[in-house]
Amino acid sequence: MASRANPISKTNFPVRFKTLALKFIFPELNRIYLLRVLVVGLTTLFLFRYILIPFWISGHSMVPTYRDGGFNFCFTLRYVFDAPRPSDVVLIRMAGDRVMLLKRVVATEGQTVSFVDGQLHVDGEPVEEPYARNGGFKWNLPPRRVKEGHVYVVGDNRSVPMEYHCFGQTPIERVAGVPLW
C-alpha cells in the first residue's frame, strides 16, 4: 500500500519524474549549480578554441576529398608526439587560425618533389595518388628539395591549371592540425 513515508512506489513514479524533470529544466541557482555551469563553460571554451577548432571549408582545392561548404574540426594535438607524413591531410596556419589552408602532405624534409605531365614524383619515383582529381591539365614542375623542418603540401584537386593552385613547402610549425574526419 502506498504511503507518504515511502515515495518510491509505482503510484508516485509519474509525480517523482515530473519533479525531477522540472528540477532539470529549472534548476535551483545555488553555488554548486553555478560552479558546474562555470566549469562546463570554461571546458567547452578551451576544448573548441584550442583542441578541436571548428571550421567551414571554403574553396575547391581539396575536392573530391573535402567539398566546398563542408564542416569539420581541426584536431590540434595530432602532431604533439609525431610529425606530418605523406598522404596526411593537414591545416596550415596563416597569420592565425581563423583562416587556414587545407592541403595534403606529399613529401617531407629532404625529399625531392616534381610533377611530370600531371604525375607527382617524389625522389624521382612516381607516386600513386588515388585521392587526386586530374582534369586534363598536365602539371609540370621541375624537381625541388623540401627544406629541413618543412613539408610539401598540395591540394587533391588537380583539375585546374597549376598556376591557379596554391601549393608548396611550408614550415612544420605552421601545421595547425588535422581534420577530425
Next chain:
Amino acid sequence: MVKKRYLLLAGLIALCGLLAFHLFPTGEQSRIREQVENLRGVILKDGHETEFAAGIKAKKIRRMFAGPCRIEAGVYGISRSYESGEIGPSIIAARQPYNRIGIDLHDLQIADMDQDRAVVRFTVSLGLAPYAGLPMNDTHEIVCRMEKDPDGWRFSEIRTVEVLEK
C-alpha cells in the same frame, strides 16, 4: 569566512581586469586597428563606384601612407617603393580591372610595437570580380610596418608572406 569572500571578490576583479586588457585594446592599438580597417574600406569596391568617389579614395589612401612606402607582393609581381603622391593613384589604378572587390581581414595581430613604430600581421581574403573573366578568390598573409607621426599611424611597408613556397 569574510576574508575568503573578499579574496574571492578580489580574484574575480583581477580576472575581469586581465580579460578586459586582453579583449579591449589600448588607445594606440585601437588606432592601429582602425587604420588597417580604413585601408580595407578604401580598397573595397562595390560595383557602383564613380570616378569622383575613386578620386576621394585616392586622397584618403595618400594620407594613410608614409612616403616613401614599400609594397612587396611577389605573387602579383609588385616589388617597389612608392612616393606618397603616387601610392593613391597606383592603388586606384590596380583596382580598375575589377567591378567588385570584397576584402575581409582575419587574425589581426600587432606583433611588435613601440612609441612610434608597429608591425601588424593579418590574413586577408579577397573576392575579385573582374569586368572580363571569371571571379576569383585569394587568401594571403600580410605583414605591415607602420610609423606614427603627428597625424597618426601610417603604413611604411606592406608585404605578402609566402606561406607555401612552390
